[in-house]
Amino acid sequence: MPPAAAAEQPSSDALSLRVPEPHGRPGDAPAFAGLLNSRAGNVRRPPVDAPARGMEDLAASLIRVLDDDGQAVGPWCPDLSDPELLAGLGDMLKVRAFDSRMLMAQRQGKTSFYMQCTGEEAVACAFQRTMRPGDMNFPTYRQQGLLITAGYPLLDMMCQVLSNSRDPLKGRQLPVMYSARTHGFFSISGNLGTQFIQAVGWSMASAIKGGTAIAAAWVGDGSTAESDFHSALVFASTYRSPVVLNIVNNQWAISTFQGIARGDGPTFAARGVGFGIPALLVDGNDFLAVYAAAAWATERARRNLGPTLIEHFTYRSAAHSTSDDPAVYRPKAEHEAWPLGDPIERLKTHLILKGIWSEAQHTQAVDEIESEVLGLQKQAESFGTLRDGPPLSPREMFLDVYHEMPPHLQRQRQQAGF
Amino acid sequence: MTSRTMIEAIRDAHDVMMEREPNLVVFGEDVGFFGGVFRCTKGLQKKFGSHRCFDTPISENGIVGAAVGMAAYGLRPCVEIQFSDYMYPAFDQIVSEAARLRYRSAGDFSAPMTIRMPVGGGIYGGQTHSQSPESLFAHVCGLKTVMPSNPYDSKGLLIAAIEDEDPVVFLEPKRLYNGPFDGHHDRPVVPWSSHALSEVPDGYYRVPLGKATVRREGGAVTIVTYGTMVHVALAATQESGIDAEVIDLRSLVPLDEEAIIESVRKTGRCVIVHEATRICGFGAELSAVIQESCFYHLKTPIRRVTGWDTPYPHAFEWQYFPGPGRVADEIRLALED
Numbered sequence: 001m002p003p004a005a006a007a008e009q010p011s012s013d014a015l016s017l018r019v020p021e022p023h024g025r026p027g028d029a030p031a032f033a034g035l036l037n038s039r040a041g042n043v044r045r046p047p048v049d050a051p052a053r054g055m056e057d058l059a060a061s062l063i064r065v066l067d068d069d070g071q072a073v074g075p076w077c078p079d080l081s082d083p084e085l086l087a088g089l090g091d092m093l094k095v096r097a098f099d100s101r102m103l104m105a106q107r108q109g110k111t112s113f114y115m116q117c118t119g120e121e122a123v124a125c126a127f128q129r130t131m132r133p134g135d136m137n138f139p140t141y142r143q144q145g146l147l148i149t150a151g152y153p154l155l156d157m158m159c160q161v162l163s164n165s166r167d168p169l170k171g172r173q174l175p176v177m178y179s180a181r182t183h184g185f186f187s188i189s190g191n192l193g194t195q196f197i198q199a200v201g202w203s204m205a206s207a208i209k210g211g212t213a214i215a216a217a218w219v220g221d222g223s224t225a226e227s228d229f230h231s232a233l234v235f236a237s238t239y240r241s242p243v244v245l246n247i248v249n250n251q252w253a254i255s256t257f258q259g260i261a262r263g264d265g266p267t268f269a270a271r272g273v274g275f276g277i278p279a280l281l282v283d284g285n286d287f288l289a290v291y292a293a294a295a296w297a298t299e300r301a302r303r304n305l306g307p308t309l310i311e312h313f314t315y316r317s318a319a320h321s322t323s324d325d326p327a328v329y330r331p332k333a334e335h336e337a338w339p340l341g342d343p344i345e346r347l348k349t350h351l352i353l354k355g356i357w358s359e360a361q362h363t364q365a366v367d368e369i370e371s372e373v374l375g376l377q378k379q380a381e382s383f384g385t386l387r388d389g390p391p392l393s394p395r396e397m398f399l400d401v402y403h404e405m406p407p408h409l410q411r412q413r414q415q416a417g418f
Numbered sequence: 419m420t421s422r423t424m425i426e427a428i429r430d431a432h433d434v435m436m437e438r439e440p441n442l443v444v445f446g447e448d449v450g451f452f453g454g455v456f457r458c459t460k461g462l463q464k465k466f467g468s469h470r471c472f473d474t475p476i477s478e479n480g481i482v483g484a485a486v487g488m489a490a491y492g493l494r495p496c497v498e499i500q501f502s503d504y505m506y507p508a509f510d511q512i513v514s515e516a517a518r519l520r521y522r523s524a525g526d527f528s529a530p531m532t533i534r535m536p537v538g539g540g541i542y543g544g545q546t547h548s549q550s551p552e553s554l555f556a557h558v559c560g561l562k563t564v565m566p567s568n569p570y571d572s573k574g575l576l577i578a579a580i581e582d583e584d585p586v587v588f589l590e591p592k593r594l595y596n597g598p599f600d601g602h603h604d605r606p607v608v609p610w611s612s613h614a615l616s617e618v619p620d621g622y623y624r625v626p627l628g629k630a631t632v633r634r635e636g637g638a639v640t641i642v643t644y645g646t647m648v649h650v651a652l653a654a655t656q657e658s659g660i661d662a663e664v665i666d667l668r669s670l671v672p673l674d675e676e677a678i679i680e681s682v683r684k685t686g687r688c689v690i691v692h693e694a695t696r697i698c699g700f701g702a703e704l705s706a707v708i709q710e711s712c713f714y715h716l717k718t719p720i721r722r723v724t725g726w727d728t729p730y731p732h733a734f735e736w737q738y739f740p741g742p743g744r745v746a747d748e749i750r751l752a753l754e755d
Contacts, residue, residue, distance in 0.1 A: 138487070170524045179523035186490065187523035191514045197480055198515065201487025208443060208469050208493065215487070227507065231480030238475055400521045401559050403528070403583035406628065406672040 020264070022257035026327060030337035040067035041074025045292075048300045052278045059269035059279035062313060065288035070349035078292040080129075082356045088129065088287055089351060091149045092121040092344050093366060097373040098144065098154060099318075102161050102175075105377065106322045110385035111161050115176045117142040119285070119317030119335065122343035123248055125149045126290035127216070130298040131184055134213040138186045138199035141176050142248065142316075143218055150183040154373065158380035163392070166383040170396040193219050193226030196245065200235045203243035203301070214242040214301040222253025224268055225261045233309075237275040240306035244297040245277070247309070248284065250316035255329035272309030284314030285340040287347045315340070394418050421611045422618040425595045427569035428458045428534075431576035432496065434622050436466050439494055442580060444471045446481055446498030446534075455500055456536060456595055478508035482533060486515045489529040489585075496580055502535040502589065503546045509554075516585040517560030532579045532586045537565070538646050538693050539725075539739055540593035540603065544732035550645075550694035550725070555587045556670045556703065562627055563670040565589040567648040568598070568615035571668055574625030582627060591645040599646055600653035601741035628672035632681070636663035639687040639752050642678055642704055644668065647691045647740065654745035662689075662749060670700055678704065679711045686717040687752045691745055696724040721748045 023031040038061045046055055065072050080088070099116040106114040117124070124145025131137065137146050147157060159166040161175040169179060179187035186202075189195055199217030206213045219229055224247060236243055247268045251258050262268060272279030278300070282293040290312060297308035317335040319326050331337075351357035384390045395418040398409055405413070422430065436442050444459055450473040453460025462471040474481050478499055485495035499505045505512070512533060520528040539548035555563040562584055566572040572590070579586035593599045597607045610616035633648055638660055641651045644667040655662040663681050667674065682688045688708055690701040701722045708720055723740045731738055 136491075168524060168526075169522065172524065173522050177522070179526045181523075181526050187519060187527050189515060189518075189522075191510060194483065194511060194515050197483030197511075198487035198490065201484030202491045203487075204484060205443075205488040205491035205493045208488075209441075209491075227479050228483055228511075231475075231477045231483055234475045234477060235480050235484055400525050402562075403520070403530075407675070408672065 020257075020259035022259060022330065024331040024334065026329065026331060028331050030331045030334040032337060032339050036062065036339055038062045038064065040064040041077070043074070043076065045075035045296070048296055048303065049305055052276050055278050056273050059267055059273050059281055062281050062283055063289050063293055064283040064286055065292060066286045066346050066350055070346065070353045072288055072350060076289060076292040078288055078295060080288070080291060082354075084129065085347070085351060086356065088125055088291070089344070089347050089357070090365065090369070091125040091145065092287070092347065093369050094154070094373070095121045095125060095145045095148050096344065097369045098148065098157070101373050101377050102158070103322065105162065105385070109387060110381065111163065111175050112386055113175050113322055114161065115141050115321045116318040117144060119338070119342060120248065120250055120314045121145055122287040122290050122347070123284045123312045123314060126287045127246070127294040129291055130294040131216065133184070135215065136184050136186055136199070136202055136213065137216045137218065138195035138202070139188060139218045140192075140220055140223070140248070141188055142220070142250075144176065144178070147178055147180060147183060147185050150185065152180050152183040152185065154376050155380055158377060159383055162380055162385045164380065164384035164386070165390040165392050166380075167392065170399070171392045172396070192223040193228040196232035197228045197235060200232045200241055200243050203241040204235070204239055207239075207241055212302070214244070214298060216244045216246060218246045218248065220253060221247060221249040221251070221258040221268060222256060222261050224271070233271065233275045233277065236307040237277050242301035242304065243307045244294070244301055245272070245307055245309045247311045248314065249311050250314050252316050252320065252326070252330065254320045254324060267311055269309060269311035277307050277309050279309040279311070281311045281313060283340055284312035285343040285346060287343055288350070313340070419617050419619055421616045422569045423596050423610045423616065424566075424569045424572050424590070425456060425458050427573040427618045428576055428590065429460060429462075430618065431573040431580070432459060432462055433465070435577055435580045436462065436470060438622065439580065441492060442470070442494045442496060443488065444496050444498075445474050447474055447476055447500050449473060449498050454498055456592065458534070459498065478504050479511055482508040482511040482516065485531050485533070486511060486519065486529050489516075489531040490519065490527045494530060494580060496532040496534065499533060499535040501547050502537040502551050503549045505535055505551065512555070512561070512585070512587070513558050517558050520584070521560060528583065529585050530583045532576070532588050534588045534590060536592035537589040538591045538593055539730055539735060540599055540646065542732065542735060543730070545729040548730040550692065552589055552670055553694060553698060553700045553703075556700055560584065561671065562586045563589065564627060564668065565591065565645040565670065566668060567591065567594065567645055567666050568613070569610055569618050570615045571625050573618050574623050575627065575668060577622065578624045578627050581624070586627070589645070593646050594649070598649045601650040601739065602653070603736055625668065628669045628674055630665050630667045630669070630674035630677040632663060632677070633666045634662065634664040636661040637685060638662060639689060639749055640665060640678070640681040640685045641689050641691055641745070641749070642667065643691040644670065645693065647693055650740065650742050651691050651745055654742035654749065657742055658746040658749060660749050660753065673707070675707055675711070678708060682708050682712040683715040686715050688716070689721045689723060689745070689748050689752050691723045691740060693725050693740060695727045696722060697727050699724055718752050721752050723748045
């Protein structure tokens with residue numbers, strides 16, 4: 001018998017792996033015990049030019065501004081005007097209404113696919129308020145709030161989702177994989193994590209050219225396992241480039257929980273510490289906390305103080321995509337038990353408490369936004385859907401592969417009859 | 419006009435373009451202070467500063483990924499991957515990102531950039547310093563793939579690559595860096611200075627991408643090749659006394675199909691020669707192009723001389739490397755059939 005086979009015999013010394021498991025599976029009660037390690041207002045706020053060394057605690061303590069009653073408390077409480085706060089709420093409502101209509105469009109067969117960001121609206125909507133014209137986001141597929149907050153036309157977004165004759169991306173991209181240079185939104189890849197390092201490269205270019213624009217990189221908790229994530233951290237720290245590195249920890253990478261990319265180790269934010277990059281852990285369902293962390297990080301970048309890593313701690317309430325059913329891998333009511341609540345409800349409560357909003361105004365705003373989005377959807381569908389209406393020319397399929405079409409592609413286009 | 423090695427010609431192309439194009443940045447492992455392990459970027463950091471020519475962490479994925487972001491910003495990165503064998507960690511960034519950006523964003527963004535990498539064997543590099551991955555790139559829509567065979571073309575093609583609006587993979591046959599190599603490893607190396615194509619003009623000039631050239635005119639058989647194998651094919655032709663026409667492709671994508679077709683229709687016979695392994699190698703594409711366009715002109719089947727379908731070996735290098743003997747044998751077979 002070869003020696004290797006002998007080692008397969010059970011032994012008291014036999015080694016084994018630990019494969020992490022989430023707190024609950026379908027049928028279990030949701031369990032989030034010990035999740036909240038800090039109270040609202042409890043985490044210190046260092047000056048933006050403080051050195052990274054000595055800031056390690058911020059990668060482990062959750063920055064929260066809105067307390068359970070809706071009061072804004074503590075040193076991270078941002079300086080946002082009433083109109084800005086109301087606009088932030090409006091952006092989040094618009095994102096939710098947009099998601100809802102586009103999900104419906106997919107269910108009706110008008111498009112092939114859709115991805116909502118339900119429960120995560122504050123992350124993108126608050127962050128974008130700290131970006132300026134000329135800055136560039138390198139988003140994942142769940143940051144539609146960046147575009148909507150930046151004022152990109154919903155109609156164009158819908159036409160992309162529907163792959164219709166007005167699709168700005170000419171029917172070449174999956175729905176939700178937007179691209180809008182004018183609105184600081186880089187073309188989405190679909191291969192996870194690839195754009196984290198590209199954002200760093202973009203910010204290095206801005207610095208090389210002596211520009212003033214900064215970049216923001218985006219990745220999900222699961223995609224932090226990709227090599228691009230680590231490449232980005234090593235380049236950002238090496239060259240101290242003006243970039244904000246965002247990790248949206250929404251707990252679930254399709255059916256795989258965030259512990260598979262992390263184990264029981266420190267937070268995702270703590271990965272910045274080893275690179276000497278200041279790192280913040282922030283309540284991603286708290287519009288004010290996200291805004292405050294983003295403002296701190298973007299100011300650091302603009303003042304040439306280098307990169308910041310932010311882990312946005314949130315929860316993906318809806319399915320991963322229209323091709324996913326979360327009921328098969330997580331407790332059914334888990335999203336309702338999320339102890340950090342719903343970002344829209346929390347900001348609404350705060351604004352009512354502040355005396356600048358009311359339940360009646362909120363109901364009216366929701367109605368108005370939903371009817372606006374519905375009207376735009378009808379308009380978008382007049383330009384066709386994936387399956388009906390005026391089609392895109394298949395000629396588009398052969399364009400933009402190269403700057404100038406090479407002879408072999410010209411022949412193929414002629415052969416195809418376009 | 420100055421006689422230059424291929425290394426000097428490549429360095430000169432960088433120098434000329436960094437003067438002309440303020441957005442050109444050059445980076446990679448050991449590229450800055452040291453000037454690259456093959457010294458292709460020597461002196462650039464000193465002359466142009468460390469914002470335009472710099473060393474990077476050992477992260478091919480990072481080098482190409484950062485270059486994509488820089489190109490999208492508006493810079494013109496020209497990056498070095500130390501050996502093409504090391505490009506695999508960067509493959510996704512090259513294939514899925516650089517090559518696709520213009521298409522997927524409908525022209526909203528693009529990534530004009532050059533990715534240089536030494537390729538090929540003949541240097542006792544074993545299986546991680548000798549690969550010829552050109553067909554992996556040639557298969558990717560949106561990329562251009564270039565491989566020069568001499569100093570003159572190296573400079574002119576690299577300038578054209580840097581100026582190109584699309585991402586270009588620029589493959590440098592490392593066995594040719596310091597002299598032409600005809601595959602006779604047991605003979606003294608001949609320096610570039612005695613070769614006509616080492617006469618490299620000073621200043622700016624271009625060799626257009628997508629244009630092949632005839633290195634030797636002949637009537638009996640067409641040899642289609644590129645890179646180091648151009649010199650091997652010429653040696654095989656000379657030694658066998660066969661009147662072969664030798665076509666140097668220079669660019670694999672775009673491919674100068676007309677040049678190939680015209681020659682094969684004239685000679686009626688074709689031998690394809692490359693260093694890379696045979697299966698799904700670029701020779702397979704060439705063979706199909708010739709079959710489609712020259713079928714009624716072919717007197718004998720198309721033949722291929724390639725590396726064997728094994729990883730590149732260390733101790734058996736000269737059994738692996740397609741030398742002039744193997745090329746001459748296949749030419750004879752092409753003529754006899």
